[in-house]
Amino acid sequence: MASYPCLMSFEFKRVSLGRRMAALMVDWLACYFIVVAFTGGLGAMAPSRSWSVLALFFGEIAIFSALQGATVGHRIFGIKIVRFADGGGISPIQALIRSALLVTVVFAITFDENGRGLHERFSGTVLTRS
Numbered sequence: 001m002a003s004y005p006c007l008m009s010f011e012f013k014r015v016s017l018g019r020r021m022a023a024l025m026v027d028w029l030a031c032y033f034i035v036v037a038f039t040g041g042l043g044a045m046a047p048s049r050s051w052s053v054l055a056l057f058f059g060e061i062a063i064f065s066a067l068q069g070a071t072v073g074h075r076i077f078g079i080k081i082v083r084f085a086d087g088g089g090i091s092p093i094q095a096l097i098r099s100a101l102l103v104t105v106v107f108a109i110t111f112d113e114n115g116r117g118l119h120e121r122f123s124g125t126v127l128t129r130s
Contacts, residue, residue: 012087012128014115015079020127023073030072031056058103066095070130080130084116090125098123 035052036042064071069089070080081090081098090098101107101119110118116126 012082012126015127015129019077019079020117023071023077023079026073026076027060027071028053028057031060054103058099061102062095062099065090065098066092074127074130078130079127081125081127084120084124084126087128090123094123094125098125 032053035049035056039049039052061071065081068075069082074080081095082088083090083094098119101122102117104119107117107119107122112118112121114126120126
């Protein structure tokens with residue numbers, strides 16, 4: 001893994017796209033199965049429940065990011081969210097901004113020269129190996 005000493009006071013280890021997507025998939029599937037369990041099972045889940053999955057996903061990402069600096073998927077794959085400026089823990093506002101932009105998908109799949117998604121750039125965060 002390469003380290004990137006960009007305009008910040010610490011070096012971070014860039015997280016591969018595969019690790020990012022795997023963690024995202026774990027988080028999404030966890031939310032999906034929670035909604036399925038509360039709506040009567042896989043066969044009983046109506047297509048309109050996809051908004052419920054998205055809302056739960058947003059909540060999971062925002063709350064776990066703000067409180068722990070990592071979601072369930074991040075923990076499984078050994079990654080965490082830190083402030084881009086100094087590597088410290090992120091604030092609840094940064095977690096909300098990051099989560100809101102992440103669920104739009106477009107910001108999550110567009111990367112800058114440091115390997116950060118635009119949702120990370122706009123929230124002042126970076127995903128790094130823990």
